[in-house]
Amino acid sequence: MKRLLDPETTTGGASPAGVLIAITLLVFLFLFPRMVSDPYTLHIMILLFLSTIMGQSWNILGGYTGQYSVGHAAYFGTGAYVTMMLMQYRQVPPWYGMWAGMAVVVAVALIIGSICFRLRGPYFVLASIAVAEIIRLSAINLKEITNGAEGILITEIPPFKLGETVITDFLTKVPFYYIGLVLALLTIVITWLVQRSKLGYYFQAIREDQDAAHSLGINLTFYKNIALIISAMLTSLAGSFYAVYVGFIDPPTVLGLDISVEIVLICIIGGIGTIYGPVIGALVLVPLSEALRSNLIASAIFKTGIVSEESGIGNFLKENLAHAHTLIYGILVVVVILFMPDGVLGFFKALTAKKHKEAA
Amino acid sequence: MTIFLQSLISGILIGGVYALIGIGLTIIYGIMRVINFAHGDLLMIGMYLTYELFTLLKIDPFVSIIITIPLMFLLGWVLQKVFINRVIGALPQNQILLTIGLGLILSNTMMLIYTSDYKILTTPYSSSSFKVLRSIVNPDKYENFYDKGNTLYDKALAAGSGEKAALLEKAGSKYAEALTVKPDQFRGLNNWGVSLATLARLRSGNTANLLYRQADEKFSQAAPLGDDDFEIAYNWGTALAGQAATNTGPEADALFAKAYEKFKAAEEIRPDSVDLLNIWSATLCGQARLKTGAAADKLYNDAYEKYTAARQVQAADNNDSDSDGGTATASRRSIAEIKTTLSQAYGNYSPQFRMKPDKRDAGISVSTPLAISFIITMALTILLYWFLLKTDTGQAIRATAQDREAAQLMGINVKRMESIAFGLGSALAGTAGALISPTYYIFPQIGSTFTLKAFIITVLGGMGSVVGATLGGIIIGVAESMSAVYISSGWKDVVVFVLFLLVLLFKPSGLMGKSRM
Numbered sequence: 001m002k003r004l005l006d007p008e009t010t011t012g013g014a015s016p017a018g019v020l021i022a023i024t025l026l027v028f029l030f031l032f033p034r035m036v037s038d039p040y041t042l043h044i045m046i047l048l049f050l051s052t053i054m055g056q057s058w059n060i061l062g063g064y065t066g067q068y069s070v071g072h073a074a075y076f077g078t079g080a081y082v083t084m085m086l087m088q089y090r091q092v093p094p095w096y097g098m099w100a101g102m103a104v105v106v107a108v109a110l111i112i113g114s115i116c117f118r119l120r121g122p123y124f125v126l127a128s129i130a131v132a133e134i135i136r137l138s139a140i141n142l143k144e145i146t147n148g149a150e151g152i153l154i155t156e157i158p159p160f161k162l163g164e165t166v167i168t169d170f171l172t173k174v175p176f177y178y179i180g181l182v183l184a185l186l187t188i189v190i191t192w193l194v195q196r197s198k199l200g201y202y203f204q205a206i207r208e209d210q211d212a213a214h215s216l217g218i219n220l221t222f223y224k225n226i227a228l229i230i231s232a233m234l235t236s237l238a239g240s241f242y243a244v245y246v247g248f249i250d251p252p253t254v255l256g257l258d259i260s261v262e263i264v265l266i267c268i269i270g271g272i273g274t275i276y277g278p279v280i281g282a283l284v285l286v287p288l289s290e291a292l293r294s295n296l297i298a299s300a301i302f303k304t305g306i307v308s309e310e311s312g313i314g315n316f317l318k319e320n321l322a323h324a325h326t327l328i329y330g331i332l333v334v335v336v337i338l339f340m341p342d343g344v345l346g347f348f349k350a351l352t353a354k355k356h357k358e359a360a
Numbered sequence: 361m362t363i364f365l366q367s368l369i370s371g372i373l374i375g376g377v378y379a380l381i382g383i384g385l386t387i388i389y390g391i392m393r394v395i396n397f398a399h400g401d402l403l404m405i406g407m408y409l410t411y412e413l414f415t416l417l418k419i420d421p422f423v424s425i426i427i428t429i430p431l432m433f434l435l436g437w438v439l440q441k442v443f444i445n446r447v448i449g450a451l452p453q454n455q456i457l458l459t460i461g462l463g464l465i466l467s468n469t470m471m472l473i474y475t476s477d478y479k480i481l482t483t484p485y486s487s488s489s490f491k492v493l494r495s496i497v498n499p500d501k502y503e504n505f506y507d508k509g510n511t512l513y514d515k516a517l518a519a520g521s522g523e524k525a526a527l528l529e530k531a532g533s534k535y536a537e538a539l540t541v542k543p544d545q546f547r548g549l550n551n552w553g554v555s556l557a558t559l560a561r562l563r564s565g566n567t568a569n570l571l572y573r574q575a576d577e578k579f580s581q582a583a584p585l586g587d588d589d590f591e592i593a594y595n596w597g598t599a600l601a602g603q604a605a606t607n608t609g610p611e612a613d614a615l616f617a618k619a620y621e622k623f624k625a626a627e628e629i630r631p632d633s634v635d636l637l638n639i640w641s642a643t644l645c646g647q648a649r650l651k652t653g654a655a656a657d658k659l660y661n662d663a664y665e666k667y668t669a670a671r672q673v674q675a676a677d678n679n680d681s682d683s684d685g686g687t688a689t690a691s692r693r694s695i696a697e698i699k700t701t702l703s704q705a706y707g708n709y710s711p712q713f714r715m716k717p718d719k720r721d722a723g724i725s726v727s728t729p730l731a732i733s734f735i736i737t738m739a740l741t742i743l744l745y746w747f748l749l750k751t752d753t754g755q756a757i758r759a760t761a762q763d764r765e766a767a768q769l770m771g772i773n774v775k776r777m778e779s780i781a782f783g784l785g786s787a788l789a790g791t792a793g794a795l796i797s798p799t800y801y802i803f804p805q806i807g808s809t810f811t812l813k814a815f816i817i818t819v820l821g822g823m824g825s826v827v828g829a830t831l832g833g834i835i836i837g838v839a840e841s842m843s844a845v846y847i848s849s850g851w852k853d854v855v856v857f858v859l860f861l862l863v864l865l866f867k868p869s870g871l872m873g874k875s876r877m
Contacts, residue, residue, distance in 0.1 A: 068453040070460075119864055121452050122395050126815050127864050130857045133812065137857075141850040257808055261460055268457055327472070330464025337458040338446055 029181055033174045042173040047286045049180030050242055055266030055278025056187040057234030060194060062264065063272035065227040066207030067117075070125050071132030072235050072263045074112065075105045077255030079236030080243035081139060084152045087244075093158045098240035102233045108135070109232035113225045120210070129257065136255035151250025176245050183241060187234050192275055194230065203227050207273070235263070258326070265329055269336050271343025280344050288328050366724050367841040369492075373730040375837020376737035377792050381810055382817030382829035383744065384788030390761035390824035391781035392448055394455045398439075398463035399814045400807030402786045406432055406793025407802045408470060411481050414797075421481060421797050422732055428794045429787045436786025440779045448778065463807060471804040479802040485728045492724050505538030506548050513555050513715065521562070528559040546586030550595060553578035554713040557599035564606065572603035590629040591714040594636055597622030598711050601643040608650070616647045632673050635712070641666035642706040657695050664698045667705060733795035740791065741830060748826065757781060761824060789814075816860040822870025831871060 033042060054076065061067050082101035086092035092100070116127040139146045146152070159169035170176070194200045202223045205213040214220050243249045253259075262285075270281030290296075302314060340347035381403060388396045396402075406428055413424040443462060447455045509531045516527035535552035539545065553575040560571035579596035586592050597619045604615035623640045630636070641663045648659035748754035759767040760777040768774050792810075800806070817836050821828025836856055843855035863870065 068456070070456075115861060115865060119868065122456065123819070123864055123868060125395075125453070125456055126819060127861060129812065130816075130860050130864075134854050134857045134861075137851070137854045141848075141854070257812075261464075264457065326464055327468035330461045330466075330468055333457055333461030334443065334465065337454050337461065338443070341450070341454055 033177050039173050042177050044290055046176050046180045046245060048282050049184040050238060051266050051282035051286050052184040052279050053187050053238040054263045055281050056191050057231050058263045059267050059272060059278050060191060061227045061231035063267055064200060064207060065203040065224060067224060068125050069128040070260045070264060071128030073255050073259035074132040074135045075232040075235040076239035076259055078105050078108055079239030080249045080254040081146060083240040084243045084249055087154055088152050094244045095160060098237060101240050102236045105232050105236035106229055109228050113228045117221050117224045132260055136251050139251045139255055149251060151248060153248045157244060183237055265333055269332055269343055271345035274345055277343055277345050284344060292328055363845055367845040368838060369724055369726060371838030371841035372834055373734045375834035376734040377795055378813060378817055378837050379830045379833025380737050380788050380792040381814045382833045383826055384785035385814040386818045386824055386826060386829040387781050388785040391757060392778050394444060397456055397459035397811055398466060399789050400811030401463040401466040402789040403793040403810050404807040405466060406790030407797045410794040410797045411479055411802055414481055421794055422736060425791050425794045428790050432790030433783040433787040436783035437779050440782035444782060467804045467807055476804055481797045483798045488728045489725045490728060492726055502538050502542040505534050509534035509538060509551060525559060525562050528555050531555045544585055546582040549578045549582035550592050551715055554595055554715055557602060558713060561602060568606050572599060575599045588629050590626055593622050593626035595713050597626060598639050598713060605646055619643055634670050634673050637666045637670035639711040642709045645702050645706055660695055660698050663702055667702060729798040736795060816856060820863050820870055822872040825872035828870055828872030
């Protein structure tokens with residue numbers, strides 16, 4: 001990747017119009033639950049936030065530092081499990097549990113880092129998968145602690161109290177919406193801060209050329225570990241948030257290889273190493289996979305009249321399309337890699353640049 | 361020791377299939393430097409192909425590889441031309457993501473077609489197995505002696521009268537040894553009793569009596585251990601009857617009565633045994649011969665009753681309807697008639713004892729489908745070696761793997777080699793899928809497990825080394841089955857992953873890292 005540092009993405013140079021748009025968008029997002037109370041719409045928004053957090057946190061390690069971890073489910077799942085186990089067995093409320101989750105994840109990340117960062121390229125990818133698989137299999141086998149393959153189901157979340165005042169009792173989706181929004185904004189801000197800091201330049205130097213960075217006196221292992229810890233902590237937050245929101249976790253849903261791949265895909269589809277990439281990735285992936293899952297696509301096909309709902313193919317689509325929502329991930333990633341290797345964002349940037357040239 | 365050998369052999373057998381998967385991946389990597397994350401999904405496609413060929417056209421899975429190999433080669437060829445070709449020389453992460461995407465498309469398309477239900481391909485030999493190393497590997501001492509005793513007894517039955525006694529004595533001593541190891545085995549006690557009683561039959565007078573008494577003792581020990589065991593009751597009764605025949609007077613009567621008791625017990629367990637009814641009738645007959653008058657007549661009548669019962673069971677077994685008439689007239693027959701019928705029937709009757717069969721697991725159990733697949737795997741591997749070493753195309757492939765530019769300069773069509781390599785890798789993965797389809801569940805997501813295994817195998821053997829992949833496959837197979845036995849089946853994959861990490865850390869070039877193909 002010989003891309004020179006793009007001043008537009010590295011300084012985040014904001015024009016007054018951009019600031020105005022950002023503020024309007026923020027106000028809109030914060031007022032959104034007042035305008036829309038439909039639980040399904042809120043659910044989609046929460047998933048969007050969650051995907052943004054997941055993608056953005058991977059972005060720090062994979063996008064900026066160039067370390068393609070395909071084992072981020074390890075941090076997502078560990079965060080989810082620690083939070084849920086503390087809540088279930090020790091009655092620790094999740095807003096304390098998630099910090100404990102982060103602490104555990106940091107320890108796990110340091111161990112993983114010490115193993116995997118000695119390796120480069122494909123070997124690093126394979127090692128990251130192996131470590132995540134070890135954690136998944138351990139979660140299945142350590143039945144006394146994790147309840148094994150049955151997973152952990154919580155029916156009641158203790159109300160969030162500050163002192164004696166109850167802030168929220170988590171009865172609707174609205175508190176989750178705000179938590180998700182705040183966490184997503186937090187990860188975006190952290191990524192932005194990292195990108196602008198000296199740390200961010202070290203990361204990008206490692207991504208562009210490890211040996212050159214090393215010869216300039218950058219301690220590779222140290223900075224890779226820093227990137228990993230930041231990335232893992234944010235992923236752990238996403239995991240805790242997911243677990244509490246859904247109320248149920250088991251090894252395949254929070255520790256499976258699918259989760260690792262999904263995290264990478266969000267970033268790849270949007271465009272790696274950019275602030276907006278994961279947001280765009282989430283905006284593309286979540287609605288598409290939800291539309292498939294909830295059979296919106298199937299009913300849209302019926303509406304066009306190409307296939308009638310009663311026909312054999314119609315029935316087949318209705319029954320099976322929902323099960324194959326990950327098919328869209330596969331198609332998307334192939335299309336993105338072959339035709340827009342810099343993600344959707346990079347693709348449109350290149351397109352506009354081309355038009356600029358033609359106009360000039 | 362047995363457990364060790366058992367898991368070693370089953371590990372090697374499954375390792376052969378793993379090797380096939382690993383070789384496919386390593387050839388692809390060797391030629392294109394692309395890590396194929398869709399490898400397990402190609403294997404899954406091979407499984408479904410085999411499944412369809414089996415259910416639709418009734419083609420045996422092992423025969424169907426003749427069709428699977430060219431089809432999978434074609435699929436690989438097309439995938440390479442359309443997709444992989446475009447990312448050769450691109451960033452490794454992009455190659456990895458592309459193949460991950462292809463894998464997702466393959467598995468999800470199969471899920472659309474077949475849903476995510478588990479399919480089972482049941483062949484007549486799917487769950488069958490056979491034993492190897494029977495004479496060498498024995499689970500324990502008791503079984504060892506027991507087995508020897510049984511062999512000696514069988515020999516004795518076949519031997520002439522001269523050797524018979526000596527062999528029976530030896531058999532008896534083996535059972536005795538077996539029972540000093542484990543005193544509470546009714547199978548051993550029964551067979552010991554049988555060998556004693558058979559020996560007693562060869563002797564006469566006091567020696568016979570003594571042997572019968574010993575046999576009686578063994579059966580009396582065996583009976584409470586073998587819960588309601590037909591053979592023990594039958595043998596015990598038969599031995600008692602034999603003993604009674606060597607005695608006279610009230611002693612004989614007491615023994616006869618005891619024998620009938622045992623026969624009755626045996627009858628309660630299995631009322632339709634022809635052998636039992638025959639020996640019972642013959643015994644009654646024998647006792648009747650020692651009596652006179654009404655007592656004898658009564659015994660003859662009883663004997664005849666058993667005799668007809670035996671005929672009835674036989675007739676029922678043979679679906680012979682004529683015998684009904686025979687039984688109808690039975691009660692009206694005179695004693696004289698009965699006598700002649702019985703003496704004709706049991707004149708030369710010599711009852712057979714019933715041995716407890718060899719039920720234990722001597723030797724090492726080998727799953728038939730795995731054994732067949734291992735043989736096919738080995739044949740294919742040898743064929744592949746021959747192809748790579750001796751044929752022009754094979755040498756061109758190896759040349760491309762060693763130095764792409766040099767190969768191109770030498771006039772090798774590198775692009776074609778890439779397509780062949782991917783086709784070959786795909787065909788090998790598909791074949792592996794076909795070979796394991798009789799023993800594994802078939803479902804669309806099975807691929808990822810095998811993709812991970814394939815990586816571990818190739819990294820272990822050294823990326824790009826065919827010899828290494830063969831070795832790596834067998835090592836992983838053995839490591840898996842060993843840890844399943846000695847640690848637990850839940851942790852076996854963890855052991856394999858830990859092994860993988862250790863190799864990555866301490867010998868990232870793998871076992872055969874230096875030699876490329």
